[in-house]
Amino acid sequence: MSPVSVEVHHEVLTFYARQMRLLDALDVDNYANTFTEDGVTDHAHRGEKVEGRAALIAGAKHALPRYKGVAVRHWNDHYLIDEVAENTFEVTYCSLVTRTDAEGKVTFEPTFFIEDVLVRVDGQLFTKSRTVHRDGQEKPVAKAS
Numbered sequence: 001m002s003p004v005s006v007e008v009h010h011e012v013l014t015f016y017a018r019q020m021r022l023l024d025a026l027d028v029d030n031y032a033n034t035f036t037e038d039g040v041t042d043h044a045h046r047g048e049k050v051e052g053r054a055a056l057i058a059g060a061k062h063a064l065p066r067y068k069g070v071a072v073r074h075w076n077d078h079y080l081i082d083e084v085a086e087n088t089f090e091v092t093y094c095s096l097v098t099r100t101d102a103e104g105k106v107t108f109e110p111t112f113f114i115e116d117v118l119v120r121v122d123g124q125l126f127t128k129s130r131t132v133h134r135d136g137q138e139k140p141v142a143k144a145s
Contacts, residue, residue: 001082001083001084001090002083003082003083004082004083004089008081008083008089009079009081011125012079012081012089012125013079015034015118015125016079016093018034019031019127020074022034023072024071024072024073024074026064026067028057028060028061029057031060032053032056032057035053035056035126035128036121036127037052037053038051039052039053039127039128039129039130040128040129041056041059041129041130041132042130042131044132044133045112045133045134045137067099069101070100071099071100072098072099073097074095074096074097075095075096075098076094076095076096076114077094078094079091079092079093080093087119088117088118088119088120088128089117089118089119090115090117091114091116091117091118092114092115093114093116094111094112094114095112095113095114096108096109096111096112097109110134110135112132112133112134113135114130114131114132115131116128116129116131117129117130
């Protein structure tokens, strides 16, 4: 495991900015395209694991009614990025999701600790796996490395 260059750090942050904009826009299909075809999303805090883009799209579309009539924002920060193999990166970060209604009232989701594996394929980053842990549960504790 080794730290990444400034250029790679910027590339990864730009990838997440684009990915989260798609998610916030509820553009489920294009969001799913930021994952590898066999990408895995594991919501460990609720025992829900989906494998592959088709399953990711189905699960996300099932959740869409929850976000009807509100502006959704994913606020991610505290990124730690390590290169673990050529074109493979482990990324951990913290996340807060807000929902703002038409009157400007903001509600907060619980906060989360995220563990991702990103891979570069043909010069483009994709999420290979994402594990989502709700804060307040026993595991994990965000550590500085």
